[in-house]
Amino acid sequence: MTSLDRIAPAFVDMAHSIVWASVTTVDRDGKPRSRILHPIWEWDGVDLVGWVATVPTPVKRAHLDANPEVAVSYWTTNQDTCSAECTAQWYTDDDTRKAVWDKFANGPEPVGYDPYIIPMWADGPTSEQFAALRLTPYRLRVMAGTVMTKGEGAPLTWHHEDAAGLRPPS
Known part of the structure; x- marks a missing residue:
């Protein structure tokens, strides 16, 4: 296991270079559903x-009400992969939605983009069709493609065993 201060920057660098992630939720019957989403990650040296x-x-609301956990997986053609298993929490208050809107509007390339390009968000961050989803990882994995294709190195892994309010990883 690797400490978070070593893996978090590697995770953010890889995730932000890949941009799009498969994000999986689980419904009340334990069935998974995946979708493609565009997370932006923040590492402050601690969290x-x-x-x-x-x-x-x-559907997203029902899944996260039943099980507020998601799996986030990134992959690119050079076989770089990284993943995060997280708790997820909705934010629909105006202050948080505006702050998250600004994170994307002012985010670094290639993860930053103008949220107004999404037609259903034409009314801006207070639109009923816009919400912020906060992801708090309890497990991370980062694997450069050379680890798989050439056997060079090992994947970086981390999990938080005693996070308050989080289900311990199995």
């Missing part, structure tokens, strides 16, 4: 937090 600007669909 790693992901934010997703998303439409709060009834």
Whole structure:
């Protein structure tokens, strides 16, 4: 296991270079559903937090109400992969939504983008179709493609065993 201060920067660098992630939720019956989302990650030297600007669909809401955990997986053609298992929390208050909107509007390339390009968000960050989803990782894995293709090195892994309010990783 690697300490968070070593893996978090590597995770953010790889995730932000890949940009798009498969994010999986689980419904009340234990069935998974994946979708492609665009998280932005923040590492302050102590905590790693992901934010997703998303439409709060009834399916996403029902899944996260039943099980507030997600799996986030990134992959690119050179076989670089990274993943985060996280607790997820909706934010629909105006202050948080505006702050998350600004994170994307002013974010670094290639993860930054103008959220107004999404037609259903034409009313801006206070639109009923816009919500912020906060991701708090309890497990991370980063594997450069050379680890798999050439056997060079090992994947970086981390999990938080005693995070308050989080289900311990199995």
